[in-house]
Amino acid sequence: MAKEVIIVGGGFAGLKAAKVLGNxxxxxxxxxxxxxHHLFQPLLYQVATAGLSQSDIAMPIRSILSEYQNIKVLQGEVTGVDFDAETVATDFGTLSYDHLILACGVRHSYHGNEQWEKHAPGLKTLEQATEIRRRILSAFEVAERAEDEAVRRRALTFVVVGGGPTGVELAGAIGEMTRYTLGRDFRNIDPKLTRIILVESGDRILGSFPKKQSSRATRDLENLGVQVWTKSPVSEIHETSIEVGSEKIETMTVLWAAGIIATDINKDLGVQTGAQGRIVVDSCLNIPGRTNVFVAGDQAAYTDPMGKVLPCLSPVAIQQGQSISENILRDLEGESREPFDYVDKGQMATIGRSRAIVDMGFFRLQGFIAWLTWLLVHIYFISGFNNRLSIFLKWCLSYLTNKKGARIISGATWRFFDTLPEADLEDKTPDAHDVKEIETS
Amino acid sequence: MAKEVIIVGGGFAGLKAAKVLGNxxxxxxxxxxxxxHHLFQPLLYQVATAGLSQSDIAMPIRSILSEYQNIKVLQGEVTGVDFDAETVATDFGTLSYDHLILACGVRHSYHGNEQWEKHAPGLKTLEQATEIRRRILSAFEVAERAEDEAVRRRALTFVVVGGGPTGVELAGAIGEMTRYTLGRDFRNIDPKLTRIILVESGDRILGSFPKKQSSRATRDLENLGVQVWTKSPVSEIHETSIEVGSEKIETMTVLWAAGIIATDINKDLGVQTGAQGRIVVDSCLNIPGRTNVFVAGDQAAYTDPMGKVLPCLSPVAIQQGQSISENILRDLEGESREPFDYVDKGQMATIGRSRAIVDMGFFRLQGFIAWLTWLLVHIYFISGFNNRLSIFLKWCLSYLTNKKGARIISGATWRFFDTLPEADLEDKTPDAHDVKEIETS
Known part of the structure; x- marks a missing residue:
């Protein structure tokens, strides 16, 4: 009898676990x-800033895994797990497992201020990226047609909250876009006058990188017109403004990249959770006491032998997915399991069109050469030849022409929070009023 | 004093009119x-059937026109026109014109059954194409996870209403997708068993083409597994079924390509309208009695000297946009206007991956050679080098590998009808029930 393995989540961890068990x-x-679809999250900010299309960084999971005849892919939602009965409840029925791998990832955290979400979207899904793109591009449209100088100034002010890699990449890409891409397209505004503020509560951006690299990244951002405000905690976010400390900034566009939290399923599982609500796992990535239940990727809080909880990074997720499936195969062979052993490959972040920082511990790069490294690594790791070619060509074209290929405002709304009324999204532009709808195209 | 020209609509007609006046x-x-964005509508069906991405067939209007310093592009909605005051009312203020060009296009008509729209979306905008793609791909996901044979059969039944070029192209693309693209990706279903029905109320499909070519297209469709039902008027559309004559077909996916109607603005203008509510124009494409107001493209009902109202086709729109702007330039030079003179370039329709029909009157093509012609013409006419290259590469890849590049189900909802409650879209899948939402990626 073949063993049934259920994997929940098709991110980096789940996909790697599946591939190791394939065939x-x-x-x-x-x-x-x-x-x-599987989402190549490291490039999601490029969809949000109109550099890439949705389908460049998303691949149908069933297509990635189609060569493995023993793998079945089902689109659906897992609503609960019964560890004793060894079943998973979904919205399309209940499934039994012999081994279970949970790899559900994390979502954004607003640290108790969830009402900020509709004014300051985060960047985790394709829908969110499309919504952020819509907001950024729409802000320029509002500025172009505004007759009131205050409206124009508010439309041209962008605030990114959170100075981690995502925040830095978003702010850098907006800076690059306003400096180089949009210049010739507008008549009434000078996109170069755009104000972009990167807000960080800690005392420096990119806190997980060496200090020297933080400074370099700050300088690179400033060269793109991004103001970097450190030690600046956000106190309130409104529809058309944000309060940072005692300062109030008028803005139409606030983007959130400041913190993550586990998805709600973790609370219902009756298991021990650690920082950010992530599930505490043992040396083999098991939930303690459940040797046939594994947790991988962002959802797991794994403490390495040095006592450090591994961060939410794709190399961690990929290596954990691999380790889990190898241990399942060892079980089948009657061999004993091997504990997870993380090989740190370093970290990187990109700033605009031709700057990056790469930190591999003993070996550090910055500036253009770091950006080339960043580019090659990302091209290499993205799934699917089709995507790789398309992205590579788009990057070459955009590098040569300073144009962005995907500046399309699409009416995509954002399903992440179901509580947000449709009207809130529609009426984002402060100068819009209720008008009869007429097709103009 | 420079003359102010306002163009409403950035489709084929409006864009051409703008270019002629540029600089x-x-x-x-x-x-x-x-x-x-300007939308290359002839390829919209490929976005709906996952062959192309949104940004392949959409280009920011301001980017297309950025080289013309005398052209300003504003994103907004026109809410009315005052012909006597020579002003256009928009949602961002009132603008005065010396010359006005209306090119607002048309929308879908359900012939008085507008309540069908939510069950049977049409294909006119990028958002609608994304929604159709979501429905088609989701139907296969439902079939894959269904345990009930009736649900599976319903999910694998697709009905396209309307046997014009759009309906034929949609049905052909779905046929091709199920035959070639999806085969290896599923475990529980055989996509080849998909039932695709093209429903036409007239006595043959592609009624504007010669009879022989209709027959050839019917045969090509049947080879892709599409059943062609002629003389089959739709009597009712429900959420999970459609009634055609006295027959009821269980289906999750009905697509609408059966008729168009003018946008609502035409009613408010107090002008004479013809078939489909389009505005009757004179030989210079003016609204009779208003020599500085022109109508172009689908919005205009122009009767040629032979007494035939020109159809809603892009060559008509492009030539009309050009004629209008040339007459405006003649006005400026003090020359007399020349009436619009349509040069018929013929028509074409494609069926699946390698078949098409081309009708240029004296010269007709079908099969593979017609498809090659179709391909070259479309590559040639699409705006923007970037798009052209991307589409060409995607078509080459998809032709060689039988894969489609954009099979992404995105949560994009569809803003075309504001009355549709969010819940209706969410609960399209008949077997979905209310569950707590959990992130799985």
């Missing part, structure tokens, strides 16, 4: 994901 | 469109 004898795999 | 002395142009 192996004695095991049937079912991968369940709410979306039909 | 000409003595004229200022303001182009207003509800969207920020």
């Amino acid at each position: 192996k004898e004695g095991v049937h795999v079912t991968l369940i994901d709410k979306a039909n | 000409k002395e003595g004229v200022h142009v303001t182009l207003i469109d509800k969207a920020n």
Whole structure:
């Protein structure tokens, strides 16, 4: 009898776990994901800033795994797990497992101020990226047609909250866009006068990188017109303004990249959770006491032998997915399991069109050469030849022409928070009033 | 004093009219469109069937026109026109014109059954194409996870209403997708067993083409597994079924390509309208009695000297946009206007991956050679080098590998009808029930 393995989540961890089990004898795999696609999250900010299309960084999971005859992919939502009965409840029925791999990721945290979300979207899904793109591009449209100088100034002010890699990449890409891409397209505004503020509560941006690299990144951002405000905690976010400390900034566009939290399922599982609500796992990535239940990627809080909880990074997720599936295969062979052993590959962040920082511990790069490294690594790791070619060509074209290929405002609304009334999204532009709808195209 | 020209709509007609006036002395142009992009509608069905990405067939209007210093592009909605005061009312203020060009296009008509729209979306905007793609791909996901054979059969039944070029192209693309693209990706279903029905109320499909070509297209469709039902008027559309004559077909996915109607603005203008509510224009494309107001493209009902009202086709729109702007330039030079003279370039329709029909009157093509012609013409006419290259590469890849590049189900909702409650879109899948939302990626 083949063993049934259920994998929840088709991110980096879940996908790697599935691939390791692919076409192996004695095991049937079912991968369940709410979306039909795997998302290459490291490049999501490029969709948000109109550099890439949705389909460049998203691949249908079932297509990535189609060569493995023992893997079944189902699109659906997992609503609960019964560890004793060894079943997973989904919105399309209940499934039994012999081994379970949870890899559900994390979502944004507003640290108790969830009402900020509609004014300051985060960047985790394709829908959110499309919504952020819509907001950024719409702000320029509002500025172009505004007759009131205050409206124009508010439309041309962008605030990014959070100085981690995502915040830095978003702010840098907006800076680059306003400096180089949009210049010739507008008549009434000078996009170069755009104000972009990167707000960080800590005392420097990119806190996980060496200090010297933080400073370099700050300088690179400032060269793109981005103001970097450190030691600046956000106190309130309104529809058309943000309060940072005692200062109030009028802005139409606030983007959130300041913190993550585990998805709600973790609370219902009755398991021990650590920082950010992530599930505490043992040396083999098991939930303690449940040797057939594993947790991988952002959802897991794994403490390495040095006592450090590993961060939410794709190399961690990929290595954990691999380790778990290798241990499942060892179980099948009757061999003993091996504990997870993380090989730190370093970290990198990019700033605009031709600057980056790369930190591999003993070896550090910055500036253009770091950016080339960043580019090659990302081209290499993205799934699918089709995507790789398309992205590479788009980057070459955009580098040569300073144009961005995907500046399309699409009416995509954002399903992440179901509580947000449609009207809130529609009436984002402060100068819009209720008018009869007429098709103009 | 430069003359103010306002163009409403950035489709084929409006864009051509703007280009002809671009960088000409003595004229200022303001182009207003509800969207920020020009849409290459002839390829919209490929976005709906996952062959192309949104940004392949959409280009920011302001970017297309950025080289013309006398043209200003504003994103906004026109809410009315005062012909006597020579002003256009928009949602961002009132603008005065010396010359006005209306090119607002048309929308779908359900012939008095507008309540069908939510069950049977049409294909006119990028948002609608994304929604159709979501429905088609989601139907396969439902079938894959269904345990009930009736649900699976319903999910694998697709009905396209309307046997014009759009309906034929949609049905052909779905046929091709199920035959070639999706085969290896599913475990529980055989996509080849998909039932695709093209429903036409007239006695043959592609009624504007010669009879022989209709028959050939019917045969090509049947080879892709599409059933062609002629003389089959739709009597009712429900959420999970459609009634055609006395027959009821269980289906999750009905697509609408059966008829168009003018946008609502035409009713408020107090002008004479013809078939489909389009505005009746004279030989110079003016609204009779208003020599400084022109109508172009689908919005205009122009009767040629033979007494035939020109159809809603892009060559008509482009030539009309050109004729109008040339007459405006003649006005400026003090020359007399020349009436519009349509040069018929013929028509074409494509069926799946390698078949098409081309009708240029004296010269007709079908099969593979017609498809090659179709391909070259479309590559040639699409705006923007970037798009052209991307589309060409995607088509080459998809032709060689039988894969489609954009099979992404995105949560984009569809803003075309504001009355549709969010819940209706969410609960399209008949087997979905209310569950707590959990992030799985």
